[in-house]
Amino acid sequence: MIIAQQKPLKDIAALISDCKKVLLVGCAGCVTVCLAGGEKETEIMASSLRMMREVEGKPLQTVTYTATRQCDPEYIPPMDEMVKDVDAIISLACGVGVQYMAERYTDKWLIPALDTKFIGGSTVHGEWVEKCGLCGECILHKTGGICPIIRCSKSILNGPCGGSQYGKCEISKDVDCAWQLIYDKMKALGKLDKLMEIQPPKDWSKSRDGGPRKAVREDVMIG
């Protein structure tokens, strides 16, 4: 899932300092699961902003709504009536959701309440780690299900490098060496011979080369 974290409240408050009424929009997708922008977080932020403004003697009116997903256009129109009289929209979605909101409500100022961090998953409740580098061509079958692109600090394809010591990466004693993990896993699988195959330079044209990427499924297109 997409992992995001809230911006400091004072930063968001500063951005809406001249607004009298704002719409706060949560998202029931990834940011609900990573506890950054779901219904609960949206209501907490709305309450906090209202109280902050009231203490300042400049009351703020808020409207809150949580979309099923802000990254699907079909879930945006239900907010059409709500946005009419607000001075700004605060989106608690990832960067994708904020852009969908901005595209539909062209005359409204969109404020992102979150910083979109990475694609990852949880380790324990309350902690998330990066797991996928969105490189565009998955090679996990070659590496025992451990991604060297994002979990190796150097993203090398033929590891480990000389900075791997006692299973840890040279950047921090808290960071596992991805290639040590890969070696251990492939050994356990009895597939160490696969690691002897030299991997050619990665084709980065499938990643960020050429601008924004697009995925198309013509068989599911309507019309």
Added chain:
Amino acid sequence: MTCTGNVDHRVLLNAFEEGADGVYVAGCMEGDCHFLKGNIRARKRVNAVKKILDEIGIGGERLEMYNLSSAQGGRFAEIANEMAAKITALGPSPLNKARSGNGCCGCSKEGEAK
């Protein structure tokens, strides 16, 4: 609320938004939670809300959590007096000061104008 394990950030914030000058959460003794860690987790949420209260200018010291058993009536009264004395010393919440003469706030949920 029957169990501090169910304490939600929004419940605590709502109390302050409605005008409370102080709030204390009384949970069971640590180690005695019927649900194992409900009171420990409640304290984490209380601490998170204290940070929010500091950030929004109300003051985290207006919110506290205590642990005591339901058999400690005397301790409950002692805590109530302690908290009341603390809040009296702090004075009214900045929210109440700001509201004096202003009426109440206007919040809204799920598209309803408040």
